[in-house]
Amino acid sequence: MKNYLRFQSSAILLSPERDEDLYFIFNNGKIAVNKSKKIIKIPTRKDISEMGLNIKNPMYIGSFDNINCFGGTCENIPSGFKNLEAIGLRELSYLVEKELYLIAAKVFLLINWEKDHRYCGRCGSLMERKKNKNERALICPKCGFTTWPRTSPAIIVAVTKEDKLLLAHNKNFENGRYSVIAGFVEMGETFEQCVKREVFEETRIEIKNIKYFGNQPWPFPNSMMIGFTAEYLSGEIKEDGDEIVTAGWFRKEEICGKYNKSNSIGSQLIENFINTH
Ligand SMILES: [Zn+2]
Numbered sequence: 001m002k003n004y005l006r007f008q009s010s011a012i013l014l015s016p017e018r019d020e021d022l023y024f025i026f027n028n029g030k031i032a033v034n035k036s037k038k039i040i041k042i043p044t045r046k047d048i049s050e051m052g053l054n055i056k057n058p059m060y061i062g063s064f065d066n067i068n069c070f071g072g073t074c075e076n077i078p079s080g081f082k083n084l085e086a087i088g089l090r091e092l093s094y095l096v097e098k099e100l101y102l103i104a105a106k107v108f109l110l111i112n113w114e115k116d117h118r119y120c121g122r123c124g125s126l127m128e129r130k131k132n133k134n135e136r137a138l139i140c141p142k143c144g145f146t147t148w149p150r151t152s153p154a155i156i157v158a159v160t161k162e163d164k165l166l167l168a169h170n171k172n173f174e175n176g177r178y179s180v181i182a183g184f185v186e187m188g189e190t191f192e193q194c195v196k197r198e199v200f201e202e203t204r205i206e207i208k209n210i211k212y213f214g215n216q217p218w219p220f221p222n223s224m225m226i227g228f229t230a231e232y233l234s235g236e237i238k239e240d241g242d243e244i245v246t247a248g249w250f251r252k253e254e255i256c257g258k259y260n261k262s263n264s265i266g267s268q269l270i271e272n273f274i275n276t277h
Pocket of ligand 1 (some may be wrong): 120121122123124125140141142143144145
């Protein structure tokens, strides 16, 4: 029977450990995969034990199609043996099915979260994983302060003006590359307020008809991108001069070659504009 939820998130083991359990192992931001010909696989418990890989702080993540999934780090990922290779998360996103990629992203987020919360923010003691409960949290053994994994929401928005799309060149982009407007949500702000604020701060453009487009976990390092479309209301473009160096309105024929085609939500927003204009 097919699972309603292919991935079941859990902090405690859902079924007995088996040879085919999957191991999402990271080293320096790269994940270990078995690469044979063009087939990419996540290593299994059997692969890991045959290679004698020493996994640090393994954590249970949940089950995917009834197969247990574990995450962890290791000192180095030996290449070649059993076709093992270390690849970047972005590369992985093109090579495996989306649900598997999202589990890898989740492991990466959790590893980074634990690394950044080793000490209690209140009393400075070493934190421990919360045990005996199906709850993913770190707890301070001294004062009881508990912290849960956190994601930083960021908005990304495609603003259109008739047959043109607003694109901006950020100072951190490669030469000649543009993208739609994006930025982090501030505390106490709604997504819609954030969309208006970011577009206004970066380009001085006022917008209307903000509509939800989609979302994407973005583990670089710990964001969740929430995508929107919006329409021009008023104003003349004036770049903020800090982050945004140049911005402008582009017809679809002018866009090709100006953005990085990828499976990111930013790229999807641009392609959605091209397909609907
Ligand atoms: Zn404490």
